[in-house]
Amino acid sequence: MNILIIGAAGMLGTKLTQRLLRDGTLGGTTIDTLTLADAVPPAAPEGAIAVTADLSAPGTAARLIERRPDVIFHLAAIVSGEAEADVEKGYRINLDGTRALFDAIRQVHGYVPRVVFASSIAVVGAPLPFPIPDDFHTTPLTSYGTQKAICELLLADYSRHGFLDGIGIRLPTICIRPGAPNKAASGFFSGILREPLIGKPAILPVPDTIRHWHTSPRSAVGFLLRAATMDLAPLGARRNLSMPGLSATVADQIEALRRVAGDAAAALIERRPDPVITRMCEGWAAGFEATRARALGFTAEDSFDAIIRAHIEDELT
Amino acid sequence: MNILIIGAAGMLGTKLTQRLLRDGTLGGTTIDTLTLADAVPPAAPEGAIAVTADLSAPGTAARLIERRPDVIFHLAAIVSGEAEADVEKGYRINLDGTRALFDAIRQVHGYVPRVVFASSIAVVGAPLPFPIPDDFHTTPLTSYGTQKAICELLLADYSRHGFLDGIGIRLPTICIRPGAPNKAASGFFSGILREPLIGKPAILPVPDTIRHWHTSPRSAVGFLLRAATMDLAPLGARRNLSMPGLSATVADQIEALRRVAGDAAAALIERRPDPVITRMCEGWAAGFEATRARALGFTAEDSFDAIIRAHIEDELT
Numbered sequence: 001m002n003i004l005i006i007g008a009a010g011m012l013g014t015k016l017t018q019r020l021l022r023d024g025t026l027g028g029t030t031i032d033t034l035t036l037a038d039a040v041p042p043a044a045p046e047g048a049i050a051v052t053a054d055l056s057a058p059g060t061a062a063r064l065i066e067r068r069p070d071v072i073f074h075l076a077a078i079v080s081g082e083a084e085a086d087v088e089k090g091y092r093i094n095l096d097g098t099r100a101l102f103d104a105i106r107q108v109h110g111y112v113p114r115v116v117f118a119s120s121i122a123v124v125g126a127p128l129p130f131p132i133p134d135d136f137h138t139t140p141l142t143s144y145g146t147q148k149a150i151c152e153l154l155l156a157d158y159s160r161h162g163f164l165d166g167i168g169i170r171l172p173t174i175c176i177r178p179g180a181p182n183k184a185a186s187g188f189f190s191g192i193l194r195e196p197l198i199g200k201p202a203i204l205p206v207p208d209t210i211r212h213w214h215t216s217p218r219s220a221v222g223f224l225l226r227a228a229t230m231d232l233a234p235l236g237a238r239r240n241l242s243m244p245g246l247s248a249t250v251a252d253q254i255e256a257l258r259r260v261a262g263d264a265a266a267a268l269i270e271r272r273p274d275p276v277i278t279r280m281c282e283g284w285a286a287g288f289e290a291t292r293a294r295a296l297g298f299t300a301e302d303s304f305d306a307i308i309r310a311h312i313e314d315e316l317t
Numbered sequence: 318m319n320i321l322i323i324g325a326a327g328m329l330g331t332k333l334t335q336r337l338l339r340d341g342t343l344g345g346t347t348i349d350t351l352t353l354a355d356a357v358p359p360a361a362p363e364g365a366i367a368v369t370a371d372l373s374a375p376g377t378a379a380r381l382i383e384r385r386p387d388v389i390f391h392l393a394a395i396v397s398g399e400a401e402a403d404v405e406k407g408y409r410i411n412l413d414g415t416r417a418l419f420d421a422i423r424q425v426h427g428y429v430p431r432v433v434f435a436s437s438i439a440v441v442g443a444p445l446p447f448p449i450p451d452d453f454h455t456t457p458l459t460s461y462g463t464q465k466a467i468c469e470l471l472l473a474d475y476s477r478h479g480f481l482d483g484i485g486i487r488l489p490t491i492c493i494r495p496g497a498p499n500k501a502a503s504g505f506f507s508g509i510l511r512e513p514l515i516g517k518p519a520i521l522p523v524p525d526t527i528r529h530w531h532t533s534p535r536s537a538v539g540f541l542l543r544a545a546t547m548d549l550a551p552l553g554a555r556r557n558l559s560m561p562g563l564s565a566t567v568a569d570q571i572e573a574l575r576r577v578a579g580d581a582a583a584a585l586i587e588r589r590p591d592p593v594i595t596r597m598c599e600g601w602a603a604g605f606e607a608t609r610a611r612a613l614g615f616t617a618e619d620s621f622d623a624i625i626r627a628h629i630e631d632e633l634t
Binding site for chain 2: 087106125134135136137138139140141143146149150153154156157160161237238
């Protein structure tokens with residue numbers, strides 16, 4: 001089996017790569033070739049080929065699929081803040097890049113690879129019901145979310161035409177995101193757990209009552225693997241699925257931290273309210289029904305205790 | 318006031334042009350310039366400027382907005398069957414053309430025209446609830462519907478950024494469509510009324526029980542005018558509205574024809590069942606709630622008697 005990961009240098013791409021190299025197989029089939037592509041040079045671990053590639057540059061997509069990968073994980077995107085600040089770049093990378101990939105595939109007669117597209121809960125925006133049903137309309141409040149929603153539509157249409165065999169998965173916020181603190185407005189959801197778990201302080205800019213939609217990196221990789229190997233016939237023309245996750249308040253997160261790591265860890269969280277971040281959070285999804293995805297066998301953690309323990313196992317031991 | 322109609326040579330563009338020329342004003346303001354653009358040379362009635370323009374060709378969009386129209390009606394599209402058969406052309410005209418228009422507007426600093434985009438009920442596809450709520454997801458089953466859904470997303474995002482002041486209106490099937498019978502699969506909805514009203518036979522390829530979502534050309538023009546002049550602040554970031562219409566079965570249509578034009582007219586309808594057309598119809602929208610649009614003052618006929626009488630007044634007298 002020949003696998004291509006686009007956006008392989010990101011957090012999720014790195015985790016997926018590690019998992020595929022460890023397993024050596026996907027869906028019971030031996031992995032012969034694993035190609036890692038990214039706009040920033042991806043690390044090239046033993047057993048993988050690394051390619052630096054800007055998907056939106058002319059000819060890049062066709063070159064990336066020259067070896068006809070059976071499965072393509074398309075995880076590449078510029079993030080929300082950058083897509084909002086530089087509208088042209090956002091559309092070029094997040095929309096035109098994806099369309100270039102889909103068109104390159106379409107133009108190869110008889111080549112119909114499985115394409116797993118990483119979409120996002122940013123395709124919806126306030127006012128939102130809770131939980132959000134699977135048939136809720138896409139009402140993004142960012143250009144990033146708009147671009148993801150557009151790519152979902154392209155993926156479904158190209159799959160319907162038989163140009164590719166696509167599935168889009170709307171990932172919850174990944175928590176606990178490993179690594180150093182980043183500047184994302186949502187970063188504190190991970191920070192208030194990740195930092196105290198290694199004895200460091202963390203800042204909480206929102207009230208305890210903020211509810212959000214989470215899944216662990218481990219579950220997210222599980223979604224990608226399932227999406228890559230499952231029978232897509234039951235999806236019909238509706239190729240985009242809201243993934244399961246855990247709907248939890250910040251208070252739920254802190255209580256779980258206290259249970260798993262004790263009062264001393266929880267005491268490292270400093271409350272420093274930020275009205276701007278709070279307002280942003282209030283516009284985000286608090287949780288999805290994810291009925292279709294659950295019925296199709298996608299699973300996620302059902303408690304923050306489990307999410308924290310997964311982080312400890314995967315990152316701290 | 319300076320008005321631009323793109324797609325002016327089509328049925329709706331022609332009706333809109335006639336209405337604007339007759340009124341001489343829009344929203345109480347005198348119309349100084351009315352420019353009619355279309356890929357096929359539009360007729361140039363007294364008082365309007367006609368321009369032949371392919372919106373998807375480089376530079377065309379910038380040229381069309383050179384005189385900075387205050388209101389732009391964007392009605393141009395290739396139809397469903399053609400967009401399905403020629404995927405590249407469909408995306409080029411229906412998606413890239415629209416995006417070129419929006420980008421040309423974005424690139425003019427301080428220019429924020431009202432853009433009225435003609436969307437379609439084709440943005441949804443079976444299985445569908447009845448009636449379809451305003452917050453139902455877009456699940457198109459054609460490339461045409463996909464392109465309309467994508468343009469809705471672009472319109473909302475560009476409006477949110479303040480690049481333009483857009484509103485997308487999802488038009489029901491226009492019935493009674495004037496003119497000669499065409500080859501559209503949905504053509505019979507109009508044909509079974511239009512032809513008998515002038516003493517000609519018509520073919521009905523589906524069962525009487527098929528339910529569909531209709532509005533008259535007159536109401537559709539009313540939607541466009543309202544969309545061009547209303548305050549859009551109440552829409553917030555959700556700039557796309559399902560228009561009101563009349564949900565009716567074919568039996569409802571025939572009974573109305575009988576009431577308005579008599580048994581002899583109804584007897585001109587020949588039942589010739591076509592399983593392919595029937596199956597297509599079963600996948601189409603049977604009706605929308607259109608709650609938001611109605612609350613915002615958009616109105617349509619509430620009976621097929623009224624639709625038939627509007628046709629007689631507008632086309633046959």
